[in-house]
Amino acid sequence: MALSRALSIATSGLKATNRDMEVVSSNIANANTVGYTKKTTSREDMVLNGQVTAVLQTSVQRSIDLVAQKQYWTETGATSYSGTINDYLSQVDAMFGQPGDENALDSLVNEFSKSLQALKTSPDDASTRLQVLNDASVVTNAINKAANTIQDLRQDAEFAIEEAVSNMNEILDNIEKIDLQIQEVTLTSGQNPAGLMDQRDAYITQLSELVPIRVEQVDNNSVQISTTGGLTLYDVEAANLSFTAYGSVSAHTSWSNDSATSQLGSIYLQSTSGQLYDVTTSDGFRGSKIGALLELRDDILVEAQNQLDSLADGLADAFGKFDVAGTAATAGAQNGFDVDLADLQAGDEFTLTYQDVATGETNVVTFVRVDEAASLPLSDDVTSRNDDTVVGIDFSSGMANVVTQVQAALGAAFTVSNPSGSSLQILDDGAANTVTIDSLDAKATATGLQQTASALPFFVDGGAGPGIYSGSVDGVSQQVGFASRISVNANLLNDPTLLVQYDSSVGIADQTRPTALYDAFATNKLSFSFQDGGAPVSMTVDDYARQLISYQAEQAATAETRNEGQEIVMNNVLSRLEQSASVDVDEELARLLELQTAYSANARVMTAVKSMLDALLTV
Amino acid sequence: MIGALNGYSSSAMMNVLRNNSSLMQDLTIQLSTGKKSQTYGGLGRDVGMSLGLRSQISAIEGYQEGIEQAQLQLSMMNLSLERIVEIGSEVSGSADGTQFDITSKNQSVGQQTSATLVKEMIGLLNTEVDGDYVFSGTTTDVAPALSYDRIVYGYNGQDGLIEVTDERIRADAGADGRGRLGVSTVASTMTITEEATDFGYKLSAVSNTLSNVNVTGPAGSPASIAVDVTAAPEQGEQLSFTFNLPDGSTEVISMTATTGVTEPGDGTFSLVGTPDTIAQAIEDELAFQLERNVAAEGEAASRIQAAMDFYMTSGGSEPMRVVGTPETATTLDTATVAGKPTLNWYVGENGTTNSRDTAEVQIDNGLEVSFGARANEDSMARQLAYMTAFALPTYDQNSDLDERRYTSFADAVSAGLSSVHQGDVVKTILTELGVANKVMEDADGRHVMTLSMLETASDEVEGINDEEVAAKIMTLMSTIESSYQAASMTYQLSLTNFI
Numbered sequence A: 001m002a003l004s005r006a007l008s009i010a011t012s013g014l015k016a017t018n019r020d021m022e023v024v025s026s027n028i029a030n031a032n033t034v035g036y037t038k039k040t041t042s043r044e045d046m047v048l049n050g051q052v053t054a055v056l057q058t059s060v061q062r063s064i065d066l067v068a069q070k071q072y073w074t075e076t077g078a079t080s081y082s083g084t085i086n087d088y089l090s091q092v093d094a095m096f097g098q099p100g101d102e103n104a105l106d107s108l109v110n111e112f113s114k115s116l117q118a119l120k121t122s123p124d125d126a127s128t129r130l131q132v133l134n135d136a137s138v139v140t141n142a143i144n145k146a147a148n149t150i151q152d153l154r155q156d157a158e159f160a161i162e163e164a165v166s167n168m169n170e171i172l173d174n175i176e177k178i179d180l181q182i183q184e185v186t187l188t189s190g191q192n193p194a195g196l197m198d199q200r201d202a203y204i205t206q207l208s209e210l211v212p213i214r215v216e217q218v219d220n221n222s223v224q225i226s227t228t229g230g231l232t233l234y235d236v237e238a239a240n241l242s243f244t245a246y247g248s249v250s251a252h253t254s255w256s257n258d259s260a261t262s263q264l265g266s267i268y269l270q271s272t273s274g275q276l277y278d279v280t281t282s283d284g285f286r287g288s289k290i291g292a293l294l295e296l297r298d299d300i301l302v303e304a305q306n307q308l309d310s311l312a313d314g315l316a317d318a319f320g321k322f323d324v325a326g327t328a329a330t331a332g333a334q335n336g337f338d339v340d341l342a343d344l345q346a347g348d349e350f351t352l353t354y355q356d357v358a359t360g361e362t363n364v365v366t367f368v369r370v371d372e373a374a375s376l377p378l379s380d381d382v383t384s385r386n387d388d389t390v391v392g393i394d395f396s397s398g399m400a401n402v403v404t405q406v407q408a409a410l411g412a413a414f415t416v417s418n419p420s421g422s423s424l425q426i427l428d429d430g431a432a433n434t435v436t437i438d439s440l441d442a443k444a445t446a447t448g449l450q451q452t453a454s455a456l457p458f459f460v461d462g463g464a465g466p467g468i469y470s471g472s473v474d475g476v477s478q479q480v481g482f483a484s485r486i487s488v489n490a491n492l493l494n495d496p497t498l499l500v501q502y503d504s505s506v507g508i509a510d511q512t513r514p515t516a517l518y519d520a521f522a523t524n525k526l527s528f529s530f531q532d533g534g535a536p537v538s539m540t541v542d543d544y545a546r547q548l549i550s551y552q553a554e555q556a557a558t559a560e561t562r563n564e565g566q567e568i569v570m571n572n573v574l575s576r577l578e579q580s581a582s583v584d585v586d587e588e589l590a591r592l593l594e595l596q597t598a599y600s601a602n603a604r605v606m607t608a609v610k611s612m613l614d615a616l617l618t619v
Numbered sequence B: 001m002i003g004a005l006n007g008y009s010s011s012a013m014m015n016v017l018r019n020n021s022s023l024m025q026d027l028t029i030q031l032s033t034g035k036k037s038q039t040y041g042g043l044g045r046d047v048g049m050s051l052g053l054r055s056q057i058s059a060i061e062g063y064q065e066g067i068e069q070a071q072l073q074l075s076m077m078n079l080s081l082e083r084i085v086e087i088g089s090e091v092s093g094s095a096d097g098t099q100f101d102i103t104s105k106n107q108s109v110g111q112q113t114s115a116t117l118v119k120e121m122i123g124l125l126n127t128e129v130d131g132d133y134v135f136s137g138t139t140t141d142v143a144p145a146l147s148y149d150r151i152v153y154g155y156n157g158q159d160g161l162i163e164v165t166d167e168r169i170r171a172d173a174g175a176d177g178r179g180r181l182g183v184s185t186v187a188s189t190m191t192i193t194e195e196a197t198d199f200g201y202k203l204s205a206v207s208n209t210l211s212n213v214n215v216t217g218p219a220g221s222p223a224s225i226a227v228d229v230t231a232a233p234e235q236g237e238q239l240s241f242t243f244n245l246p247d248g249s250t251e252v253i254s255m256t257a258t259t260g261v262t263e264p265g266d267g268t269f270s271l272v273g274t275p276d277t278i279a280q281a282i283e284d285e286l287a288f289q290l291e292r293n294v295a296a297e298g299e300a301a302s303r304i305q306a307a308m309d310f311y312m313t314s315g316g317s318e319p320m321r322v323v324g325t326p327e328t329a330t331t332l333d334t335a336t337v338a339g340k341p342t343l344n345w346y347v348g349e350n351g352t353t354n355s356r357d358t359a360e361v362q363i364d365n366g367l368e369v370s371f372g373a374r375a376n377e378d379s380m381a382r383q384l385a386y387m388t389a390f391a392l393p394t395y396d397q398n399s400d401l402d403e404r405r406y407t408s409f410a411d412a413v414s415a416g417l418s419s420v421h422q423g424d425v426v427k428t429i430l431t432e433l434g435v436a437n438k439v440m441e442d443a444d445g446r447h448v449m450t451l452s453m454l455e456t457a458s459d460e461v462e463g464i465n466d467e468e469v470a471a472k473i474m475t476l477m478s479t480i481e482s483s484y485q486a487a488s489m490t491y492q493l494s495l496t497n498f499i
Helices: A002-029 A066-094 A105-121 A126-189 A194-210 A289-320 A399-410 A490-494 A512-522 A541-581 A585-618 B011-033 B041-094 B109-125 B148-153 B161-173 B275-311 B378-391 B400-417 B426-462 B466-492
Strands: A038-048 A051-063 A213-217 A223-227 A232-235 A240-243 A267-270 A276-278 A321-324 A327-331 A334-340 A349-356 A361-370 A388-394 A415-417 A423-427 A435-445 A459-461 A486-488 A526-528 A537-539 B181-186 B189-194 B202-208 B213-219 B224-229 B238-244 B250-258 B268-270 B320-322 B332-334 B360-364 B367-370
Touching (some): A002 A038, A066 A126, A066 B041, A105 A512, A105 B360, A126 A194, A126 A223, A126 A240, A126 A486, A194 A213, A194 A223, A289 A459, A289 A526, A289 A541, A327 A423, A361 A399, A399 A415, A423 A435, A541 B011, B011 B466, B041 B109, B041 B400, B161 B275, B202 B213, B238 B275, B250 B275, B268 B275, B275 B320, B275 B378, B275 B400, B360 B426, B378 B400, B378 B426
Antiparallel strands (some): A213 A223, A327 A334, A415 A423, A459 A486, B320 B332, B360 B367
8 A cells, every 4th residue: 555655655755864874974973083985875776566666775885996005004004114114213313412402422522631731731631631631531431332322222122122013913813804794794795784884994004004915806805915925914714823922132142033032023824724924024025113112222323333333332442552563584585574463452453565576565464462362353444444354363372373364264375484572574585586575464452551652541341340442253243232241441440641641751741642642533533334235435533533423414304304204204105095084074974965865755655644644544 | 419309209309318318417516515426437537637736735734734734732841941041141140259148058049050950951951842852863752851840959870060170170170289289399499280181271362561481382292391491580570371160261360569568369579589489489479379279269170170071061972070089080981981871951863963953844745844953052061061060069149259150150151151151042942933934934924825716626627617517507497398388399299199
């Protein structure tokens, strides 16, 4: 009967309008909710035997631009990468102080230089001598502090990776849970569980901050997530990653892909069978927070530490090392040099320069003293210069053995001997004339404060028991982490006159040693390694200190610029995503008016049907 | 591109508004600190330049501090040295041989003044600047010169100048008071012979106008002069001997042949008699004059030379002493070799380096100026030697010999102290230091210019331009205001407000 059909159609109209109202009110209520996408509904009429019987609400649809969403996820990762790098490097930058401030590292270095200059002018002034030592202590403190800051940042990075990995696991678990529900709902009802999908996408956004991801839409509204490097994170089942942070990060600890020797945490992917796969090395984390943290921990901050160590090494060497010149020696037609190795400490070098007559090439062989045979052979990186061959010589078995080792390293064209005491003689091959020796010199570390005029152990290794710093390469290289241990020799602090009196008979106004100290700091050029594997730079210690600040500051500036650029990109992508997905309240309100009208119209139909029925019943 | 506002908010819009306000914050910090950035990173590409400029500024400030310190020292040294020069002239003026007025203390007023001025000069040499003795070479913690009393009388078993002088006088005079010369006549030949010794008179030359007299020498080692009389010379003809005295001065003893009566010491000898007699007459006159000369001029020379040997210790040397018994001594050697502990008046650093180089100051890149000094530099030691020597002897107003002694000594001291006679005078030190001072002043002037230039450059790199930042803030403020206004208006335009 037509009236009852009209009534039921009107009822279904009311129901559908109600449902629409729900969606509209949800849209309005969630207009500010992060990750909420605008929902739309659609209707269709139900036709039975060629006649409309009701209006149907088919499904709730999410309004979203999937391409924009993918781009958004990519840029989220990139932004968190540049943001993380910027956060850390701005701290490295800040540790050098404010430009021109008296506590800025370069000001401290300048002050030290100035007080050395003052010492040169008035070595007899007690307060000037004290000032030199105070300024030196302040410089070493600043270097110590900088090195500690860098290691603290590495430690932070280590813990941050752990946190990020555990977050990632949690997020993946949530994604798994929600995605399974989505599949179920989709399968059973054939409807889009839009709310669940919003939630899942919000988790994916969180995930994209930590790792660079690629998201594939698959059947039943499900997704597959993998890193851009191809590591599957979610495919029906969530991957499980693990990371154990080491709590004792220092300059000595480094990451290695061999879990037995690695002193820092690795990221492992746990397979269903419980097998652990090291995924730290894969490039899969580049361009995300975890990637940034790994890069900081193993690369950027390590380089900064190396530069600081290099500075500390330069300081100690500049003041502590002195040249031992070789003296010409001949035997028949053979020419060469004698050099006295008595003052060489572990890590000290003696250098042979010779010409290969046939090719005209100049060769440099740097022999480095080691005290343990286990330290041999040495790598070429031990010296900062690139043009030399490095040969470690074990001094622990006496001069005869040293001669044997040097002879073995040089080959038959040379005659190596020990003419007397601790003197080493290297001669060429005389008449055969295949090689010509240009020079044989040594550089020794002063161990006593009154050993020589020009050098003294001004800076010492304040690590385990204050010790002489000679750049030893026995076991762990002494240079590693020296920046955090370098300190001013306590004996010098006890007796500042030793800054002047290199011998007990020397007058207190004698300028020999102060001049040597100033020259060591501000005039004599040393060779420094700057970037890993890069060409060595030759500059004075104070120049190097400035160079270091400048380099790190520029790194920080670059990171900031990059981050700013990234934020602009991010804003654009975000805006595009918002345009497609966010709720326009005006539009919703207009729709509300429309629904109101529709509702009252439907109600009107019902009232009309009722009055018609009433009329019928009263007949 | 920021999309149109839709609904309550837009994250992108919020980001833009937030960025504006953080930019505002940054500009405000810039304005209040006057710095472009709080970190080196914020300086961007200019960081290297900023660091370089700062290090140059610091270096120049270091140079300036050095110059200031050195100039303070130089001005004190200048004052001392100027007074020392004055003292030299004062003593030179008061050592007047023509006035033999001896006070009750058996010394002339000039001598007593000299003693006082020696004390003053020692005080000047012990000048301190900021606790540092400026005339002490590299040991500025040590007062370089000992006190007058110790110098003169010795101390703690070490002989002083009096003892040194006394021995020297005896060594130069010899037991017979003839200046270590042997005078003898055999037949018609008179011979005067030096002793093989570092002391006494030395034969320098002889000039002879006597006829019938052959003079040979000085020749041989030790040198001798032979005067061989073959017959009587003519009246009025002269024979004169020139001697070198211990202090390097020369004395001439002349005699004229005469037929008249001769008195010892009147410069004549009798030409009457056989050649043997004449030779003996020459010897007698020579011996008399020689003894008289040794007692006066010789003593003066010995006193001066003894004081020189005592004072001139530059380059690490020590006082020189007569080895063995003075009267028969043959060598002069260091106190150590002589085995006679002698006070070394200068106790500062006494190396072989140039005294000026004991203190250097770097006043510019690669430019160093030397301004050190030692109290025993030759010129100052020489002045002290003359002055102290003059202050020592005593005289009897009524003695003719003492008058001769005083006159010759005062003249020698006066001559020695007048700058014309000194190879290396104190004024030279003053001039050298004056040049050093000038170089420093020039450098300082340069530094002031360079510094202001560098500071301007540094300010440009690190600092901000107040007007520029203020203008930026104004612009930004109006941008922020208008964007807030616009945003708020846009949000007002929501349908929410109209239904």
